[in-house]
Amino acid sequence: MEWVNAVIQGILLGGLYALLATGLSLAFGVMRLVNLAHGDLNILAAYLALVVVTATGANPLLSLVLVVPVMMIIGFLLQRVLLNSTLGGGVLPPVLVTFGIAVVVQNVLLDVFSADSQGLDAGPLENASVTITGQISVGVFPLLTLLVAVGVLLGLQFVISRTQLGRALRATSDDIEAARIVGIDHRRIYGIAMAVALGTVAVAGVFLGIRTTFGPSDGPQRLIFAFESVIIGGLGSLWGTLVGGVALGVAQAVGNQINPAYQVLSGHLLFLAVLAFRPSGLFARRTARET
Amino acid sequence: MTVSATTSTPALPPFRVESATPASRAVAVVGLLLLAALTTLPAWGGSGTMKLLIEFFTLLALAQMWNLLAGYAGLVSIGQQAFVGLGAYGLFVCTDRLGLHPLLAIPVLAAVVALIALATSLFAFRLHGGYFAIGTWVIAEVFRILVSGAKEVGAGNGVTIQAVAFLGPQGRLALTYWLALAVGSGSVILVAWIMRSRLGLALRALRDSEAGAESLGIDVFRTKLAVYLIASVGAAVAGAIIYLLLLRIQPNAAFSVDWTARMIFIVVIGGLGRIEGPIVGALVFFGLRETLADFGSLYLVVLGIVAIGLTLLAPRGLWGLFLARFPMVSFGSQRRLVMGPDVERRQAT
Numbered sequence: 001m002e003w004v005n006a007v008i009q010g011i012l013l014g015g016l017y018a019l020l021a022t023g024l025s026l027a028f029g030v031m032r033l034v035n036l037a038h039g040d041l042n043i044l045a046a047y048l049a050l051v052v053v054t055a056t057g058a059n060p061l062l063s064l065v066l067v068v069p070v071m072m073i074i075g076f077l078l079q080r081v082l083l084n085s086t087l088g089g090g091v092l093p094p095v096l097v098t099f100g101i102a103v104v105v106q107n108v109l110l111d112v113f114s115a116d117s118q119g120l121d122a123g124p125l126e127n128a129s130v131t132i133t134g135q136i137s138v139g140v141f142p143l144l145t146l147l148v149a150v151g152v153l154l155g156l157q158f159v160i161s162r163t164q165l166g167r168a169l170r171a172t173s174d175d176i177e178a179a180r181i182v183g184i185d186h187r188r189i190y191g192i193a194m195a196v197a198l199g200t201v202a203v204a205g206v207f208l209g210i211r212t213t214f215g216p217s218d219g220p221q222r223l224i225f226a227f228e229s230v231i232i233g234g235l236g237s238l239w240g241t242l243v244g245g246v247a248l249g250v251a252q253a254v255g256n257q258i259n260p261a262y263q264v265l266s267g268h269l270l271f272l273a274v275l276a277f278r279p280s281g282l283f284a285r286r287t288a289r290e291t
Numbered sequence: 292m293t294v295s296a297t298t299s300t301p302a303l304p305p306f307r308v309e310s311a312t313p314a315s316r317a318v319a320v321v322g323l324l325l326l327a328a329l330t331t332l333p334a335w336g337g338s339g340t341m342k343l344l345i346e347f348f349t350l351l352a353l354a355q356m357w358n359l360l361a362g363y364a365g366l367v368s369i370g371q372q373a374f375v376g377l378g379a380y381g382l383f384v385c386t387d388r389l390g391l392h393p394l395l396a397i398p399v400l401a402a403v404v405a406l407i408a409l410a411t412s413l414f415a416f417r418l419h420g421g422y423f424a425i426g427t428w429v430i431a432e433v434f435r436i437l438v439s440g441a442k443e444v445g446a447g448n449g450v451t452i453q454a455v456a457f458l459g460p461q462g463r464l465a466l467t468y469w470l471a472l473a474v475g476s477g478s479v480i481l482v483a484w485i486m487r488s489r490l491g492l493a494l495r496a497l498r499d500s501e502a503g504a505e506s507l508g509i510d511v512f513r514t515k516l517a518v519y520l521i522a523s524v525g526a527a528v529a530g531a532i533i534y535l536l537l538l539r540i541q542p543n544a545a546f547s548v549d550w551t552a553r554m555i556f557i558v559v560i561g562g563l564g565r566i567e568g569p570i571v572g573a574l575v576f577f578g579l580r581e582t583l584a585d586f587g588s589l590y591l592v593v594l595g596i597v598a599i600g601l602t603l604l605a606p607r608g609l610w611g612l613f614l615a616r617f618p619m620v621s622f623g624s625q626r627r628l629v630m631g632p633d634v635e636r637r638q639a640t
Contacts, residue, residue: 034421085603091420093602095367096559100599103552107588220548227425265436268429272414279417
């Protein structure tokens with residue numbers, strides 16, 4: 001029963017990882033940009049929520065109405081001002097610039113908020129649970145997280161496949177020259193894509209902030225979890241990212257069940273195993289490996 | 292360095308390819324003199340100067356190795372701290388557990404790390420570009436977690452190297468200094484030599500166009516693997532020398548991403564894909580660190596902003612800006628075609 005419980009907790013945790021990974025997957029899918037500041041921006045969103053909560057006394061979930069738009073504006077500006085000019089010039093510039101952003105964000109947070117761990121308090125919601133059978137009960141909050149993750153993915157899927165913006169995103173991703181010929185301003189599209197990516201990062205940041213504590217130096221680990229979800233699921237597939245997140249969550253929960261010290265390690269080992277035996281991911285879209 | 296003259300084919304005028312320049316010969320002479328002077332430092336320098344220079348030379352070596360990896364082979368790794376940490380623990384195991392002299396420990400750990408790097412390449416080389424960067428980071432994290440859990444090497448608390456006490460404090464400092472000097476200058480010479488070799492030509496072709504290089508018969512995978520192995524072993528040797536000075540090894544510090552961050556900053560500030568880059572970058576890095584020492588984490592913010600600015604505005608770094616104004620080739624790693632009737636005569640001399 002303990003093991004079944006661990007797997008269920010892992011699946012729910014995986015929803016959070018999928019939410020965390022969506023922005024990374026989107027930025028790579030649209031602009032072929034690997035954002036090394038992803039994790040630190042995620043932590044930044046959690047601190048923004050903390051500021052809003054401390055100032056207003058509101059529930060952290062309510063702070064999303066402020067944190068998400070702010071992160072979207074940050075994303076749009078980052079892309080337009082810094083990141084657009086790194087694209088198209090080889091692998092080095094985007095990696096170096098986003099690494100620089102990561103270091104700057106991390107150390108500014110350290111300077112402003114100190115190294116102390118913080119948490120977001122969502123009140124009684126955090127401890128509420130639904131009993132399924134005698135020995136298995138599921139927390140309401142983790143369940144909500146998974147539902148939000150699926151909701152965000154469904155929303156994104158809808159935008160990408162059904163709307164004018166989605167068409168422009170797909171066109172720019174497939175062939176930037178052709179997209180420009182038909183009048184798409186790729187720089188603006190990239191800005192919007194990064195805004196959407198950081199919007200999902202903000203949601204993930206607040207939910208993770210409620211679930212666990214966070215500190216200024218936790219960004220890299222968030223980046224790594226997001227990245228592992230993307231690779232395990234398969235590049236270029238949003239639903240693959242969900243599968244990857246869930247697989248990572250289950251691996252970590254099972255590792256934790258064996259020995260709490262192995263939680264993070266077992267996630268890494270699953271990632272390495274996927275790299276070795278199924279490098280295109282569990283759920284790869286065929287066209288995703290063209291670049 | 293002179294590469295054959297094919298005068299046997301009558302259709303071709305006499306030619307040869309040379310890479311040395313008057314400037315590169317001058318740099319070689321000045322460099323050798325400087326090296327000779329620095330070698331005698333333990334006889335007259337203070338221990339503070341020696342410690343600072345040990346740090347400088349080992350960081351220079353780390354940055355040279357990262358530059359070889361990222362600047363020349365396009366393999367942007369954020370996981371080189373794996374090899375710094377393995378070098379540190381390798382030194383501990385070789386000296387304290389196996390009882391080897393540090394001078395013998397370094398080649399032994401270098402050989403072991405080469406094998407480990409070969410194994411990690413199996414995973415890392417499945418990824419490309421930015422994902423290679425994070426993948427190498429994950430691999431470094433795996434090493435950090437594994438070592439943090441290994442009671443044989445003190446688990447999370449780490450270990451202190453004790454078996455080198457027989458050298459005495461002054462003897463150990465002098466030995467560490469000479470090793471650092473050797474690895475620092477050795478890394479510069481190694482990269483200069485690589486860039487003049489066949490491997491260097493392959494790397495240049497690869498940097499311009501991977502597909503083009505492949506069509507010329509260059510084995511892209513093996514070229515990149517060779518660079519990855521050299522850079523990893525180099526980082527491990529530098530790491531071992533750093534910890535021969537520090538003695539106290541803790542997994543979180545030895546496998547910290549800060550090592551790679553320093554390499555990146557030094558290389559980006561000095562100039563990517565240039566042998567001179569890490570030298571300039573290391574000097575600037577040390578200067579910045581000493582001036583901003585009182586500002587705590589702000590110094591990393593400044594470094595980050597400088598790195599972003601340089602990448603966007605001057606991707607060849609400070610050395611690139613300097614070269615644009617004063618063109619010269621100080622390490623003579625660029626090949627030039629020399630043609631004309633005097634070629635034969637100059638070859639005879």
